[in-house]
Amino acid sequence: MPTELKGALALRKALKQFEPDLAKETTKQIGAFVKPVVKNARGFLPSNDEAPSGWLKRPNAGGRWATRYYDQAEARRGISFKTTPNKPNRNGFRSLVTMYNKGAAGAIYETAGRKSGITGNFTPKLGGSLKGKDQKSTGRALFRAYTEDEGKARGNVIKAIEAAAKKLNSRSTL
Amino acid sequence: MSNILISLAAEFVGKKAFSDASKATTSLEKNVKKLGKTLGISLSTAAVVAYGRASVKAFAADEAAAQRLTTAVNNLGLSFANVQVSSFISDLEKSASVADDQLRPAFQALLTTTGSLTQSQNLLNLAIETSRGTGIELTTVAKDIGMAYVGNTRGLRKYNLGLTQAELKTASFADVQARLNAQFTGANAAYLDTTAGKLTAISLASDRLSESVGGALVDAFVAVSGSNGVGDLVNKIDILATKITSLGDNLEVFAYKVKVAFSFEGFFKGQEFIDQKVEEYRRKLQYQGALGFTPGNNSVTGYTKDDAARKKAEADAKKRAAELAKLAAQQVKAQKALTAEQKKQAMAKKQSALFDLDQIGLVAALKGNLSQEEQDRVKLQLALLTDNTQKQTDYPRR
Numbered sequence: 066m067p068t069e070l071k072g073a074l075a076l077r078k079a080l081k082q083f084e085p086d087l088a089k090e091t092t093k094q095i096g097a098f099v100k101p102v103v104k105n106a107r108g109f110l111p112s113n114d115e116a117p118s119g120w121l122k123r124p125n126a127g128g129r130w131a132t133r134y135y136d137q138a139e140a141r142r143g144i145s146f147k148t149t150p151n152k153p154n155r156n157g158f159r160s161l162v163t164m165y166n167k168g169a170a171g172a173i174y175e176t177a178g179r180k181s182g183i184t185g186n187f188t189p190k191l192g193g194s195l196k197g198k199d200q201k202s203t204g205r206a207l208f209r210a211y212t213e214d215e216g217k218a219r220g221n222v223i224k225a226i227e228a229a230a231k232k233l234n235s236r237s238t239l
Numbered sequence: 240m241s242n243i244l245i246s247l248a249a250e251f252v253g254k255k256a257f258s259d260a261s262k263a264t265t266s267l268e269k270n271v272k273k274l275g276k277t278l279g280i281s282l283s284t285a286a287v288v289a290y291g292r293a294s295v296k297a298f299a300a301d302e303a304a305a306q307r308l309t310t311a312v313n314n315l316g317l318s319f320a321n322v323q324v325s326s327f328i329s330d331l332e333k334s335a336s337v338a339d340d341q342l343r344p345a346f347q348a349l350l351t352t353t354g355s356l357t358q359s360q361n362l363l364n365l366a367i368e369t370s371r372g373t374g375i376e377l378t379t380v381a382k383d384i385g386m387a388y389v390g391n392t393r394g395l396r397k398y399n400l401g402l403t404q405a406e407l408k409t410a411s412f413a414d415v416q417a418r419l420n421a422q423f424t425g426a427n428a429a430y431l432d433t434t435a436g437k438l439t440a441i442s443l444a445s446d447r448l449s450e451s452v453g454g455a456l457v458d459a460f461v462a463v464s465g466s467n468g469v470g471d472l473v474n475k476i477d478i479l480a481t482k483i484t485s486l487g488d489n490l491e492v493f494a495y496k497v498k499v500a501f502s503f504e505g506f507f508k509g510q511e512f513i514d515q516k517v518e519e520y521r522r523k524l525q526y527q528g529a530l531g532f533t534p535g536n537n538s539v540t541g542y543t544k545d546d547a548a549r550k551k552a553e554a555d556a557k558k559r560a561a562e563l564a565k566l567a568a569q570q571v572k573a574q575k576a577l578t579a580e581q582k583k584q585a586m587a588k589k590q591s592a593l594f595d596l597d598q599i600g601l602v603a604a605l606k607g608n609l610s611q612e613e614q615d616r617v618k619l620q621l622a623l624l625t626d627n628t629q630k631q632t633d634y635p636r637r
Contacts, residue, residue, distance in 0.1 A: 068247075069250060069251055070248050070249070072318070074252070150250075151246075153252050157253040160246035160249045161246075161247070161249060161250065162246070162247040162248050163244050163247070165243060165244040167244075172243045175243050176243065207243060219247045223247075226248065234316070
């Protein structure tokens with residue numbers, strides 16, 4: 066669950082407008098805190114040899130099955146992060162720093178079995194381990210890396226934003 | 240495909256929620272109108288719609304005023320204290336019967352000056368007493384007290400504290416505070432005991448009700464409440480406003496409870512399961528901000544960072560106050576020392592003049608019959624003896 070930072074959007078705007086160097090420095094710091102989690106998450110993705118063989122790319126596949134395959138390189142590219150604000154979600158919250166897993170195959174690997182359990186013909190063959198606090202925040206790659214990070218990245222990101230606010234205030238004080 | 244993302248930090252912007260609320264209000268208004276037409280009671284429907292509009296307007300105005308104070312508090316780096324400040328203002332509005340739109344700017348002025356929540360709260364109470372005792376606008380009194388806090392006591396002359404201008408200039412803030420306390424303590428209680436005070440209390444209570452649910456039914460409450468006096472009526476109005484507000488908050492939780500209770504799992508697993516689910520849902524709503532969740536200080540997260548920040552702000556403010564007091568004391572001491580030194584010098588000069596034989600001789604000579612030129616020469620010599628630079632330059636010019 067994200068921590069709510071009141072005024073962070075305004076701070077971001079102010080930094081960009083009045084202290085662009087500080088804005089860049091803060092973004093760089095946040096990136097440095099989040100990147101290790103993303104790298105770990107990518108490391109949890111199975112290689113093409115470990116993935117179920119029927120899920121791999123087949124050169125002659127046509128129609129709707131042409132794009133439904135697992136490729137480690139593509140799945141790794143799908144896991145990343147951004148430091149620009151999102152659009153507000155349905156509850157009115159705008160995320161300031163986000164880590165995501167947006168690839169189709171990566172998302173399937175991330176979430177398969179978190180609701181119905183490790184059953185059937187497909188899910189048990191995926192391997193890995195589902196880790197997370199509750200059902201909606203459980204997964205094999207990104208959520209696992211985030212859980213194993215134990216909130217360190219989040220804490221550091223918040224500290225970096227607070228430090229930027231302090232610096233901005235101190236610079237604007239006569 | 241569901242979005243797989245982890246948000247590390249977020250801010251509540253509320254646009255969607257507010258637009259939803261606005262749509263819901265419009266939709267409710269339309270439905271109410273339709274219902275009224277159907278039942279043939281369009282007159283009462285119009286009243287219901289007007290009541291809804293009035294309450295929304297009152298709420299919007301109050302929210303805007305509160306937002307101004309919140310921004311000021313945030314800009315002072317005391318954002319953790321927003322909840323505390325708003326509850327203090329609302330409590331004070333009830334106990335002192337001063338409108339929150341007067342209390343907020345006054346509190347803002349004091350907080351900006353002192354930087355301390357505790358000190359600002361104490362001074363606001365003092366400002367209310369002084370304002371009631373003198374009839375001067377609360378905002379003006381708060382500004383004057385704020386200025387006195389930083390050593391500028393010029394504004395306090397109009398309160399007739401029985402101090403001379405010189406005394407007022409050298410008085411410390413503690414002295415001023417003690418004077419104001421001695422002179423005006425109890426003024427607010429005395430005012431509230433009068434008919435005008437009671438009318439103010441009722442008027443403020445009905446304003447608060449307007450802000451929560453609309454003011455159209457105040458007269459009806461007076462008639463049907465069967466209250467014992469004004470205080471009882473004010474309490475009843477407040478209780479009603481609170482209940483209606485909490486009903487709105489809990490409606491969503493109640494709906495979920497009904498849903499769980501009549502679900503397949505709820506039916507077979509029993510009350511414990513239902514309670515657990517409802518508690519989870521309530522927490523979820525709190526996290527989403529729907530139930531007044533405050534990440535800085537709440538029972539769900541156990542986050543107590545505010546306490547340390549509050550203590551630090553208080554310590555900073557105390558340090559600043561001590562510095563100001565020390566500075567003022569030093570100024571007074573320096574002023575006294577300077578005056579004493581000047582007196583001493585004047586006395587020494589006077590005494591030395593008494594026994595200065597050269598000077599005596601020159602003064603005696605001036606009393607004799609001298610020509611103009613001789614007089615000028617003697618006067619110049621006297622000027623040189625007494626270090627009178629003005630005359631030293633004047634006489635040779637003649």
